[in-house]
Amino acid sequence: MASRLPFLQIKNATFHAHPPPHTSASQKLFPNLSLTIPNDSTERWCILSPPRPKSLFMQAIAGRLYPSPPNSIHFPSLLAAKIDPRDRGFRIVNFSGSGGGGNLVTKRPPGEFGYLGGRFESFELGEEEGITVGEWVGGAEPIEGLGLERLWDRRLLGLSNGEARRALLGREIRRGADGGGLFVDEPFVGLDVKSRGTISQFLEGLADSRKNPRTVMLGIRTGDAVPEWVSHVLQFSEDANIVYQGPRLDEHSKTEGSKRRVGRQPHITSSPTVTEPLISIKGLTIAHPTPSLPPLMDNFNLELGPGDSVRAIGPNGSGKSTFLAVLTADHPAAYASNIRYFGQTRLPEVGKPGVPIEKVQQHLGLVSPELNAIVPKWRNETSVKAIDVLLSGFSETGGVGGFTKPKGGLTDANVERVNEMKHHFAGVLPEDFNWEKSAFHELPAEYQRLVLLLRATARNPKVLLLDEAFSGMEERLREKCWEWLEGGWNNENGAMVVVSHVEEETPPNVRRWVSFGEEGWKEGTYE
Structure with a gap:
């Protein structure tokens, strides 16, 4: 049955930034990587690495890097269900900001405002950015557990950074397919403590959901604590080599950080x-x-x-x-x-x-x-x-x-x-x-x-x-x-x-x- 097929399967793959015949001159990324992620909640994976390798791994599974051998990465359950893994089958939500692009919620091309005050002026002009969160996210009702109820009728340009992140997450979930996957990179960046707990609890529930099943993968920066509900970790070094792969360890629950300000109240x-x-x-x-x-x-x-x-x-x-x-x-x-x-x-x-x-x-x-x-x-x-x-x-x-x-x-x-x-x-x-x-x-x-x-x-x-x-x-x-x-x-x-x-x-x-x-x-x- 399709439901028992793995969601993601990578077999002894090495990725390159450039296509053949230039692969020999390019840096080898994630050499000899093998990874199988099941299409259920038995394993919940987190990619733990510095920002650059994490960003490159997202590009690899999104089809923007070149695997060697060419057929070494598959999405078996999606292919069996005839769901395109490069579209509705696998959505990437990049909270880290890597990759640039326009504002999360305004749909403005980068640089079109030219100055920050343009977002306030658009309220008076009644432009497209005046649509509400509900209209942008889609669906008749807010997604439960994401804290969008209070924001549903608000204009997009009135959102704070943290509120915009929740709206973007809801939009990507609505645009994805049941049985598909969701990679959320640095989901807690820029969020206060309460919002971090809300997002973590929501993603855990999404990974367990039977109503709208999703295979959830997280991207976490090295040194940050991995949420307790994550069961498995794939860790990369700065040069995109595998440091650890397997069930989470006790050290993955600890946060490393600067101690220069400890004791200042x-x-x-x-x-x-x-x-x-x-x-x-x-x-x-x-x-x-x-x-x-x-x-x-x-x-x-x-x-x-x-x-x-x-x-x-x-x-x-x-x-x-x-x-x-x-x-x-x-x-x-x-x-x-x-x-x-x-x-x-x-x-x-x-x-x-x-x-x-x-x-x-x-x-x-x-x-x-x-x-x-x-x-x-x-x-x-x-x-x-x-x-x-x-x-x-x-x-x-x-x-x-x-x-x-x-x-x-x-x-x-x-x-x-x-x-x-x-x-x-x-x-x-x-x-x-x-x-x-x-x-x-x-x-x-x-x-x-x-x-x-x-x-x-x-x-x-x-x-x-x-x-x-x-x-x-x-x-x-x-x-x-x-x-x-x-x-x-x-x-x-x-x-x-x-x-x-x-x-x-x-x-x-x-x-x-x-x-x-x-x-x-x-x-x-x-x-």
């Missing part, structure tokens, strides 16, 4: 006095997209001064992304509230003109999933390279939106700074990373975030905004990024705001915090 305190703030927010109130819920911000106050470092925390959908949109002056509230950017307001005052958004953003540097989503893949029929994205940071508004090189070309100082960046990170980048040749959208997620971080700091901005900038990074690269922030960015005279759900992914020099949630906002400092 937040405590509530009054807001510090700041002279000549870079950005000042007073009495800001922004309603929640769901009218029955409390405001995202209610009489919110914050001052960012030279040398400040603040971590924004809170559950998914609590207002952190909205907070950043206010700081970048993209949110409509920037026009009609008591907010001063570098001493000026967006609207004219008596005897003073309003400050244009371009003037605000030329003093900002930003790394965020939304910014990552609008990086163009192509320009003049040529793929946008890592160096192209980095050099765009030297343009007047390159720290936030826009991916064009500076007018008039690079100065000698610009060239010297790029060389400084390359030298600082040379020891932690893989051999196949090439600034001039590597397409940005093909880079693993952690290297995309690195490129965006260097782009954000290229012109030594006065305010640096880092939204999940270190999420999914290996510790060695993350530590190198923190060294760069301490020495490569002029942080003595600038301010930094970090959004992070995980303590280990927060730079150690962060001193203050502000939290958002249904109980209102709070602020404090780290001891």
Whole structure:
């Protein structure tokens, strides 16, 4: 019977990035790999590896790499049921961000907005992005257990990053076939603790489901804990060789992470006095997209001064992304509230003109999933390279939106700074990373975030905004990024705001915090 056939069967396969006759010159990937995944819940597999091999394995099972021998990978149960494994039979949900592409939920081609404020303007224009979560995910009712009920009638562009991930997961499940497979890469990246538990419980139930059976595979970064319901692990090294294959071990339940911040505890305190703030927010109130819920911000106050470092925390959908949109002056509230950017307001005052958004953003540097989503893949029929994205940071508004090189070309100082960046990170980048040749959208997620971080700091901005900038990074690269922030960015005279759900992914020099949630906002400092 088809149900007893394996879901995935790989027999003594070695994969290559290039087709014959060029395979001998290309790197061998996953040499002599044999793997059988049954078409039931008796074995629940997880791929445990650094980001790059995990991304390559997804490409291999999606048919984008070349197996040797050619017939060494099959999907027996899908073929018996006449389900196309490259379409409805096997869906890949890539939460890590690797591979670039457009925004998870807007359907916008990369780079079409050109700047982040476009997502707010589309609300007024009534464009396609105004469709609801339910219309985009599909189906008459929300998928049970995924927490989409409260979001079902919300507009897609109003979702936070964590909410968008749940919507994407629901959409891919609806687009897949019963009896098919689902590979979810880094399902817990960018999620708060409660949402992580919800997603994990949902995926476990999906693997056990008899109503809508799926073969569920997870991709987990090396060093992160594997969910308890996973029974088997396939582990790869950085060079895509097999480290371990078989039933999970006790060590797979442990989390490895930086211990630099252990023992630092937040405590509530009054807001510090700041002279000549870079950005000042007073009495800001922004309603929640769901009218029955409390405001995202209610009489919110914050001052960012030279040398400040603040971590924004809170559950998914609590207002952190909205907070950043206010700081970048993209949110409509920037026009009609008591907010001063570098001493000026967006609207004219008596005897003073309003400050244009371009003037605000030329003093900002930003790394965020939304910014990552609008990086163009192509320009003049040529793929946008890592160096192209980095050099765009030297343009007047390159720290936030826009991916064009500076007018008039690079100065000698610009060239010297790029060389400084390359030298600082040379020891932690893989051999196949090439600034001039590597397409940005093909880079693993952690290297995309690195490129965006260097782009954000290229012109030594006065305010640096880092939204999940270190999420999914290996510790060695993350530590190198923190060294760069301490020495490569002029942080003595600038301010930094970090959004992070995980303590280990927060730079150690962060001193203050502000939290958002249904109980209102709070602020404090780290001891």
